[in-house]
Amino acid sequence: MNTVFDIVIVGGGPIGIACGLEAKKNGLSYLIIEKGPIVNSLFHYPSNMQFFSSSEKLEIDEIPFISNEAKPKRDEALEYYRRIVTSNKLNMHLFEKVNNIQKNNGAFSITTNKNAYTSKQIVVATGFYDIPNLLNVPGEDLEKVVHYYDNPHYYSGQKVAVIGASNSAIDAALECYRKGAEVSLIIRGPEVGKRVKYWVRPDIINRIEEGSIKAYFNTTVKSITKEAITLVTNNEEVEIPNDFVLALTGYKPNFDFLQKLGVNISNDEKKLPEYNPETMETNIEGLYLAGVICGGMETHKWFIENSRIHAKMIMKNIVSDSITV
Structure with missing residues (x-):
């Protein structure tokens, strides 16, 4: 019954x-x-x-x-x-x-x-x-692109593009940088997100200002290949070498x-x-x-x-x- x-x-x-x-x-x-x-x-x-x-x-x-x-x-x-x-x-x-x-x-x-x-x-x-909120760009389906992040050890010694400006993206960028990754942070707006944890926001800003993490503001992703990622920043296309993409866009x-x-x-x-x-x-x-x-x-x-x-x-x-x- x-x-x-x-x-x-x-x-x-x-x-x-x-x-x-x-x-x-x-x-x-x-x-x-x-x-x-x-x-x-x-x-x-x-x-x-x-x-x-x-x-x-x-x-x-x-x-x-x-x-x-x-x-x-x-x-x-x-x-x-x-x-x-x-x-x-x-x-x-x-x-x-x-x-x-x-x-x-x-x-x-x-x-x-x-x-x-x-x-x-x-x-x-x-x-x-x-x-996940998808980027909807060519190459997003490549194995090297992930929308969920777990542990920075996996990315040590790799060129990693982190996409996003919120807590998940900023945490990932900082952790990967501190485990030896070469981190590029790609942000659609003009600054790091306002809702980023208050004890973390100064950390990421300082790492960007000292050049430890390369930040691309007012930037979107045009395409992703196995070896690179192409960005549109300040109305210009920029291609940077890349091993992994963490698309943490919410x-x-x-x-x-x-x-x-x-x-x-x-x-x-x-x-x-x-x-x-x-x-x-x-x-x-x-x-x-x-x-x-x-x-x-x-x-x-x-x-x-x-x-x-x-x-x-x-x-x-x-x-x-x-x-x-």
Whole structure:
């Protein structure tokens, strides 16, 4: 007999975990479905990454997060969220991908690559780290071009072009430089991004000014070959020798998935999904959004510390609706 869950949560990141905890506290039957390991997105962050937020701001459900420094590293976050899942015995299915969700007769039918489920409500908490913003230039499909960065050791002694001006790009540029890579930093705008971590921004500016890292401002990429990368800077083409390209130009939510579910998305460049800011319910009754996915292309708008409240808002609305009924 097919179990009908009160709620199925798509995404096992920190906010999906928070939703599972809140559902459990409210006596709701629930299932968290995650296509990779626990907190899959965090697992794919650079191995040396340090959060902008302090550890207490990354806590969920008032469970203490103790880190060696005020701002924790990636591995400390993996340990923290993993222990929450295991200690609370959350009902989470890992390495299971949701292929389709349909609403029929007031309930949702969920089909994955492993099983099928039925649920009264759905929470989509899938974040934005799965789909990179592509350069759309010739050569981007070469093996030497990557959109995710892990560890600088791999690039030691190599000519590396880092594309981007945000935290991920700046961290990669500095780490690769310090492990012996010859780094070129390619930035579309006139300066290093304003939202770069405040203790990192002076570091990259100093490395650029002293010539340790060559920066190309107001520059775009025209093409990439096995041996070089061609830039357009100050209306002139410049070709520089290159071994690897780290195209760290940001990521975006899976808008196709949302639209397939029937969620309305704004037609402007922000691509904001429609939801009630008081309940997080979308234009589809019983379908909720939680976490960074709520910001559309404004991926800096929502993050762990200011979206963990979404779990309480959603469960409060579900419980109050069930009482009303």
